[in-house]
Amino acid sequence: MVNNDKKRTLGALADSRMREKGLDSKHLAKKLNVTPQAVNKWRRGDAIPNSDILPKLAAELGLSVDELLTGEPQPIESKAEGRLESKIKSLTSNTATSISVTIGALMAFIALYVTCTINLLFSDCAMPFLGHLLWTIVSAVCAFGGVFLMLWGLHVGKKNEIRKDEED
Known part of the structure; x- marks a missing residue:
């Protein structure tokens, strides 16, 4: 089970990156083949994407999965x-x-x-x-x-x- 801190970290980071990139929940949901409600849950920190969607979400946001989960920037060599x-x-x-x-x-x-x-x-x-x-x-x-x-x-x-x- 994923703890609430990871959910909040992912949610805050996903929300800020979506704003930076000008992505709305509908657009991102369509690209990831999920519902806009699921994306909104991630943004609020109420849920976390499953392991199939997590790499796709990270790629859409221009982050590594580690960055998305921890909220800490990763050096390019480790990506x-x-x-x-x-x-x-x-x-x-x-x-x-x-x-x-x-x-x-x-x-x-x-x-x-x-x-x-x-x-x-x-x-x-x-x-x-x-x-x-x-x-x-x-x-x-x-x-x-x-x-x-x-x-x-x-x-x-x-x-x-x-x-x-x-x-x-």
């Missing part, structure tokens, strides 16, 4: 949203670094391969100079692009490690 956001950021930066280094290395390898096979590909060509020039340009672009991607990926990875160390 599920904050933990998920930091996980996504770390995965994104690590993934971008890995992909750019891999693609860069692949491009540099292709450039080396192309350079080594120019004579084999165009030795029988009617205009060998044009073929050599074309493949030299392609291999130079691949080489420079590959080196750029590798360096950029390593730079981003190093910058993310430094930022992560500063946060810890």
Whole structure:
């Protein structure tokens, strides 16, 4: 059984957040699929939503369930949203670094391969100079692009490690 203090805390916080957000009981009730009378009971502190509705109510009010029940602000790191956001950021930066280094290395390898096979590909060509020039340009672009991607990926990875160390 939920004590009366929790009901009053939830009611006062829900009421103030609804006023801040310009939500009325009918609108919130419709979003949560409950009656406006149920919302009014929560606002007065006469009742508390069941466990199925509590997370939805917290989300509508822009709070965590802990904040809604305790009335105390929670730091973003302790909220599920904050933990998920930091996980996504770390995965994104690590993934971008890995992909750019891999693609860069692949491009540099292709450039080396192309350079080594120019004579084999165009030795029988009617205009060998044009073929050599074309493949030299392609291999130079691949080489420079590959080196750029590798360096950029390593730079981003190093910058993310430094930022992560500063946060810890």
